[in-house]
Amino acid sequence: MRIERAGRTVSTSGRAGSGRTEDGARFTIDENQPRPRTAPTAAPQAAGGIDALLALQAVDDATTGRRKAVKRANSLLDTLEEIRADLLTGHVSEGKLNRAMAFLGQAKGYSDPELDQLVADIELRVRVELAKLGKYPAL
Template sequence: MRIYGPNGTHPGAPAATARRNTSTAFALPDTAATPETRAASAPRAAGNIDALLALQGVEDPLERRKRSVARGRGALDVLDDLKIGLLSGNFDASTVTRLRDAAAGLKSTSGDPGLDAVLSEIELRVEVELAKAGRF
């Protein structure tokens, strides 16, 4: 089945006429004017694995700040749990473990001096509570 129309094939359509030079003499093209050709080469890799890991290690300051705020809130939640447990007389050893984990998370900096100051105060309070819990 053949389709004839604007997008179909046309039988006997004339071939595109080639542009011909008016001179009848044979001449070689100018070799200085032709661009330099290079051999095709395989695509180069982005780099070794160390470079890729370094690129992944670059983090957004806003994301780092959000993680620091979340760690600070988590530490405050554990301190509240400890306070409630002590006031109710239900001191739990798992709370001390959670306090140690929270203290380890507060060591990193956020890049914001104000937030880092607040986090260091929270860390100090957690360390004081851990020292108190060590006496029991």
């Protein structure tokens, strides 16, 4: 087929749909021949190992603990920055203090001693600022 213009096609092979092969023989179906039996399809099987895949997703990889520690440290630093900005205006909101205390209550220990020490230093600074404002979070 050759496309001459949009929407119009021209056949380049003579008559279309003649049902003839290259040597001129015509294709026919013999109705007297028995049809081959089709094999029944197998029953669908459940995907194997899906429990193993779900279990693997639940396990933290080596970078997850570090990522959580960095996220927590950034949250603590952001909260300290907000408290500092509020101190400059003269009034610290109770919500920001409660948020800082909530961040301090989150899980600790990330298996990287240097990162743990850095997060501990940030936590200490948050505790000092909270203590100055009359809030004493549990250790």
